[in-house]
Every structure is written in C-alpha cells, then in structure tokens.
Amino acid sequence: MIAQTCQDFLDTEVYPIMDKIDAPDIQLMKATLKKSGELGLMGIALPEEYGGFGQSFVTQMLAAETIGAGYSFSVAFMAHCGIGTLPIAYYGNDAQREKYVTKLATGEILGAYCLTEPGAGSDANAGKTNARLSEDGTHYILNGQKMWITNAGFADVQTVFAKIGNDRILSAFLVEKDMPGVVVAPDEKKMGIKGSSTAQIFYNDVKVPVENLIGTPGEGFRIALSILHMGRIKLGANVLGASKKAINDSVKYANERKQFCVLISTFGAIKHKLAQQAIKTFAAESAVYRVSKDIDDQIEKNKEAGLDKGRATIEGIAHYAVEAAILKVYGSEALDFVIDEAVQIHGGMGYSAEMDVERGYRDSRINRIFEGTNEINRLLIADTAIKRAQKGEFDLFGPAAELYNSIDSISSDKTTDEDYYTEKRRYMANFKKVVLIAIHGVTTYFDKKLVKEQEVMNNISEMIMETYIAESLALRVEKLEGIRGQAGIYRDMLDVYVYDAADMVRKSAMDAVNSFASPEESEKLNAAIEKLTKVAGVNVKEARRRIADKLIEDNAYKF
Amino acid sequence: MFPERNIVKSEIINESIKMENKKVLKSGEFLVDTVAAKDVFIPEEFND
Numbered sequence: 001m002i003a004q005t006c007q008d009f010l011d012t013e014v015y016p017i018m019d020k021i022d023a024p025d026i027q028l029m030k031a032t033l034k035k036s037g038e039l040g041l042m043g044i045a046l047p048e049e050y051g052g053f054g055q056s057f058v059t060q061m062l063a064a065e066t067i068g069a070g071y072s073f074s075v076a077f078m079a080h081c082g083i084g085t086l087p088i089a090y091y092g093n094d095a096q097r098e099k100y101v102t103k104l105a106t107g108e109i110l111g112a113y114c115l116t117e118p119g120a121g122s123d124a125n126a127g128k129t130n131a132r133l134s135e136d137g138t139h140y141i142l143n144g145q146k147m148w149i150t151n152a153g154f155a156d157v158q159t160v161f162a163k164i165g166n167d168r169i170l171s172a173f174l175v176e177k178d179m180p181g182v183v184v185a186p187d188e189k190k191m192g193i194k195g196s197s198t199a200q201i202f203y204n205d206v207k208v209p210v211e212n213l214i215g216t217p218g219e220g221f222r223i224a225l226s227i228l229h230m231g232r233i234k235l236g237a238n239v240l241g242a243s244k245k246a247i248n249d250s251v252k253y254a255n256e257r258k259q260f261c262v263l264i265s266t267f268g269a270i271k272h273k274l275a276q277q278a279i280k281t282f283a284a285e286s287a288v289y290r291v292s293k294d295i296d297d298q299i300e301k302n303k304e305a306g307l308d309k310g311r312a313t314i315e316g317i318a319h320y321a322v323e324a325a326i327l328k329v330y331g332s333e334a335l336d337f338v339i340d341e342a343v344q345i346h347g348g349m350g351y352s353a354e355m356d357v358e359r360g361y362r363d364s365r366i367n368r369i370f371e372g373t374n375e376i377n378r379l380l381i382a383d384t385a386i387k388r389a390q391k392g393e394f395d396l397f398g399p400a401a402e403l404y405n406s407i408d409s410i411s412s413d414k415t416t417d418e419d420y421y422t423e424k425r426r427y428m429a430n431f432k433k434v435v436l437i438a439i440h441g442v443t444t445y446f447d448k449k450l451v452k453e454q455e456v457m458n459n460i461s462e463m464i465m466e467t468y469i470a471e472s473l474a475l476r477v478e479k480l481e482g483i484r485g486q487a488g489i490y491r492d493m494l495d496v497y498v499y500d501a502a503d504m505v506r507k508s509a510m511d512a513v514n515s516f517a518s519p520e521e522s523e524k525l526n527a528a529i530e531k532l533t534k535v536a537g538v539n540v541k542e543a544r545r546r547i548a549d550k551l552i553e554d555n556a557y558k559f
Numbered sequence: 560m561f562p563e564r565n566i567v568k569s570e571i572i573n574e575s576i577k578m579e580n581k582k583v584l585k586s587g588e589f590l591v592d593t594v595a596a597k598d599v600f601i602p603e604e605f606n607d
Contacts, residue, residue, distance in 0.1 A: 058600065062602075062605070285602060286601065289600055289601060289602045290599050290600060290601075292600070293599075293600030294583055294584070294600075297583045298583065301583075319585070319586055320586045321586055322586045322587040323586060323587075384586070384587065385586075385587035385590065388585070388586060388587055389587070393585050393586075393587075393588070394584075394585055394587070394588040394591060394592075395591060396587075396590060396591055399591050421596075425593070428593075429593070432589075432590050432591070435590055436590065436591070464587075464590065467589075467590070468589060471589065471594075472599070475594060475595075475596045475599040475601075476596075476599065476601045478596035479596040479597065479599060479601050480601060480603055482596065482597075483603065483604075484603075
C-alpha cells in the first residue's frame with residue numbers, strides 16, 4: 001500500500017538521519033527528497049501522463065498523513081509535491097507540464113512556491129514584485145523580493161507571483177533558479193523544522209520567457225488562493241500523522257517510566273492526557289477523510305462537466321474552502337495540544353533534545369502560521385460560509401431567520417424514546433441551530449461591518465468548526481458500529497467529545513450574541529442557547545480511562 | 560517507482576471507496592442539512 005511505502009521510507013531513509021538533516025544539512029535534505037522521488041512518492045497526486053500515479057484525493061491524503069510524521073522532511077516534501085508542483089500541474093499548459101511536471105514527479109528537479117513578501121504575508125495580493133513585458137514581447141523582466149520560501153536553497157523551479165506592469169492583481173510565472181538575476185539568500189535560522197530550507201529570494205532584472213506565464217495574465221491570485229486551499233487541506237492530513245507519532249511516543253514512554261514504584265501510565269492524570277490526545281486526533285481524522293471523499297466526488301462531477309483533470313481537481317478542492325480551513329485550524333491546534341501533552345508526559349526528558357517529542361514540539365508550531373495563519377483561516381471559515389450563502393449556493397438565512405424569530409418557543413426537541421444515535425443527531429442538529437441563531441443575529445446587527453468584527457467572526461467560526469468536527473466524529477462512530485457491530489471505545493470518544501463541544505459552542509454563541517443584543521434580547525437568546533447546547537451528563541473520567549487503557553494495552557495509537 | 564503490486568493495491572483502494580447514490584453537500588451546507596452515516600467515508604473503509 002502507498003501509506004506503507006511512505007511509512008517504510010520514513011523508517012529507513014528519514015528517521016535514522018533526522019538529527020543530521022536538522023543539523024541542518026540542506027544538501028542531505030535535498031538528497032533525501034530526491035530518493036523519495038526515485039521511489040515514486042512524489043508522483044502520488046500527479047496524473048499518469050506526467051509521470052504520476054493519478055491517485056484519488058483520499059489516497060493522497062492518506063499518504064500526506066503518513067509523511068506528516070516526518071518532521072522537517074515532511075515540510076520540504078509537501079512543499080515540493082504540493083505548492084511547488086501543483087500550480088504547474090493544475091494551471092500550466094501542456095508544454096509547461098511536459099517540461100517541468102514530468103521531472104518534478106520523479107524528483108529530478110525540485111520545486112518552490114514564492115508568494116510571501118516582506119510587505120505581503122496574509123495580505124498576499126499586496127506584493128510588490130513586478131513583471132514588465134520587454135519591448136520585443138519575448139519575455140518579462142522580473143524584479144522583486146520573496147521571503148519565507150520553503151525549499152529556496154535547492155529548488156530548481158519556482159512558481160513566482162508578481163504583478164504585470166501596473167496590474168492590481170497577481171500573475172504567476174515559472175522561474176528557474178539558474179536564470180541570471182535570481183539570488184537566493186542564506187537560509188533563515190528557525191525555531192523548528194530546521195532541516196527544511198527557508199530563505200529569501202531576490203529577482204534582479206530576471207528575464208522570464210513569455211511562455212513561462214502560468215495560465216493567463218492576472219490569473220495568479222486565483223491560482224495562489226486555489227493552491228493555498230489545497231495546501232491547507234493537506235496540512236490537515238500532515239498534522240494527523242504528526243499527532244499519531246506524538247501519541248505513540250507518549251504512550252511508549254508512559255509504559256516504561258516508573259515513579260513511586262509504578263508505571264506512570266497507571267496514573268489517572270496521565271490517562272487523562274493520553275485519552276485527550278487520542279480523542280482530538282480521532283475526531284480530526286474523522287473530518288479529514290469525510291472531506292477528502294467529498295472532494296473526490298466533486299472532482300468527478302467537475303470532470304463530467306468538462307473540466308480537465310487538473311482543473312477539476314483544484315476546483316474540487318476549492319469547492320470545500322470552508323472545510324479546508326476547518327481542517328487546517330482544528331488539526332494544527334490539535335497537534336499543538338497533543339505534542340505539548342507529549343512533552344509533559346515525558347517530564348524532564350521531554351525537554352531533552354534526545355527525545356523525538358522535543359523536535360516535534362518545535363516543529364509543530366509553524367503549522368498555525370503557514371498555509372494562511374490560523375487567524376486568517378478562522379475568519380475564512382465564517383466569512384466563506386456566509387458569503388456562499390449570500391450568493392445563493394444554499395439557503396442559510398431563511399432557516400436562520402425562522403429560528404431567530406421563534407426564539408421564545410425553542411426547545412431541545414428531546415423525546416423520551418430516543419436511542420443513542422438519535423440523541424447524538426439531535427445534539428448536532430441543535431448545535432447547528434445555535435450557529436444559525438448567532439449568524440442571523442450578527443449579520444442583521446453588524447451587516448456589512450461584520451467583517452471588521454473579527455472577535456465575533458471568530459465566535460461564529462469556532463461554533464462552525466466544533467459542530468463540523470463533532471458531526472464528523474458522530475457519523476464515523478455510527479457507521480463504524482454498523483460495520484463492526486460494536487463501538488464501545490468509539491462511543492466513549494464521541495461522548496467525551498460532544499460533552500466538551502457543547503460547552504465550546506455555548507460559550508462562543510453567548511459571546512457572539514452578547515456583543516450586540518440588548519439586555520432583554522440577550523436574556524432570551526442566552527436561554528435558547530442554553531437549551532440547545534444541553535447534553536446528557538457523561539462520566540468522562542471513566543470514559544477517558546477506558547480510552548487510555550486501550551492505548552496503554554496496545555502501546556500505540558491503534559483506533 | 561512503486562513496486563507493481565502496490566499500484567494494483569492502490570487501484571483496489573480507489574475502487575473500494577466509491578459509494579453509490581451518496582448525497583454530497585456543498586461547502587458549508589452541512590449547517591442547514593443532514594448527512595446520513597452511510598454517506599460519509601470513514602478511514603476504516605480502507606480495510607473493511
């Protein structure tokens with residue numbers, strides 16, 4: 001299987017030299033990347049006609065998850081295979097694909113993606129890099145500066161975003177590192193992912209042939225955003241792999257370390273940490289593969305509508321922009337939680353550079369920053385959902401207004417004869433009602449100024465995110481029980497997750513409505529939110545102990 | 560390149576994850592609609 005091939009590569013070619021790679025030794029990183037290319041790992045997402053394996057999006061995500069446990073190698077590998085290759089594969093013409101993608105697929109050449117500038121980070125379209133068409137019309141003259149470029153030190157081909165002439169919107173160009181005027185600065189010294197090359201690149205009167213324009217003039221911003229959707233959804237898979245590695249390290253250590261004459265894995269406080277690590281990871285995984293398959297289905301629809309495979313894929317991913325941002329934010333924050341607890345479980349040893357968790361702790365932090373900061377992605381969750389509804393893609397505001405206007409008579413809809421999953425479905429439906437009530441309130445009150453109320457937007461995003469993850473987990477556990485006939489430990493995960501999620505949804509909703517409502521209105525809204533987020537009591541201590549006991553018995557994450 | 564057996568297996572995986580008559584929601588539409596458990600892909604289906 002592909003995942004096993006990726007795991008074997010990490011075990012045999014990456015982990016044994018991880019200290020050397022992170023020394024850092026950029027040439028060793030380059031050589032290791034090329035080795036992975038020779039084995040075919042770089043072609044998983046690419047079409048067969050360009051040397052790839054044309055795998056489904058679900059399979060791509062499974063490979064991304066496995067590689068995600070590869071520390072700085074994972075970052076360099078994903079940058080090459082994703083943002084370094086896919087702009088050409090998805091938006092390039094046949095000649096560009098033939099010239100570059102076939103070699104990128106095998107690692108013969110390596111790629112980088114150059115968007116960020118000193119004055120253009122989250123505000124990507126603010127870049128000042130300029131491309132001026134030469135008088136004879138044969139090439140563009142590129143001038144500017146890019147920074148925080150992953151793989152800068154060795155990438156042979158760069159996708160560079162720049163504005164043509166006085167354009168206000170970006171275009172995308174293929175720039176080769178050996179073109180005169182391309183100057184790569186020394187690598188940055190970073191907190192983590194030390195083995196990955198990160199540097200500034202300067203472009204001084206670089207002559208870029210006109211045939212190296214990707215897509216059409218002015219299409220760059222769209223390409224950049226589409227590629228970022230793809231990058232952040234794959235990051236959701238990467239952090240899953242990193243979380244599982246940290247859990248494995250945690251439980252193995254807890255099963256070896258003795259204090260007060262007993263293994264620390266027997267302590268309730270440690271079991272609580274192990275269980276929480278597992279629950280968050282399992283929940284994130286549920287959402288990752290739910291969306292992945294939805295994307296595969298959307299890609300098929302796009303192909304049936306006449307799009308070529310590349311465009312069908314990137315448009316399929318962009319279609320799920322809300323979910324992509326959810327996976328990025330939830331997954332990166334779940335990993336930070338998991339790795340932080342991993343260090344804590346290791347005690348003093350967790351602070352030692354001899355342990356993998358120390359590297360993991362430093363490497364994890366970047367995930368909340370790159371592929372769009374979590375602040376930007378949080379805003380995107382609410383903003384994109386609201387805007388798509390405003391465009392009429394689905395009716396959000398009708399049901400929202402209906403709920404808001406019947407706030408006095410709202411009930412939790414609890415019935416006396418509901419079974420386990422009926423109850424969970426009711427909880428999910430009620431969480432959604434809370435989201436709709438809050439959206440109706442804030443969009444009505446703040447109207448066009450809502451986008452400037454970032455704290456309120458964050459409240460809405462938090463609710464959407466928690467609801468989506470909780471629902472994905474509930475659907476997975478229900479389906480799993482249907483397949484396997486029992487789901488004891490998985491029910492425990494769902495019970496604990498929903499019990500905690502109800503609190504988060506309630507708090508975020510109340511924060512949102514209290515930001516605009518009069519005292520009388522606030523009282524009514526808060527009472528409704530209270531009803532809709534009421535969930536049955538759960539013995540979370542025992543549920544977490546059962547989850548931890550399975551981890552401890554397996555001595556690994558095997559859910 | 561991957562050993563040939565791996566390519567064949569991955570093709571089987573691609574086949575195994577096709578779900579017929581699945582209801583597919585638009586991005587964000589889950590807020591106003593419901594999905595049945597049978598219509599959701601779960602990682603366990605790689606093996607089951």
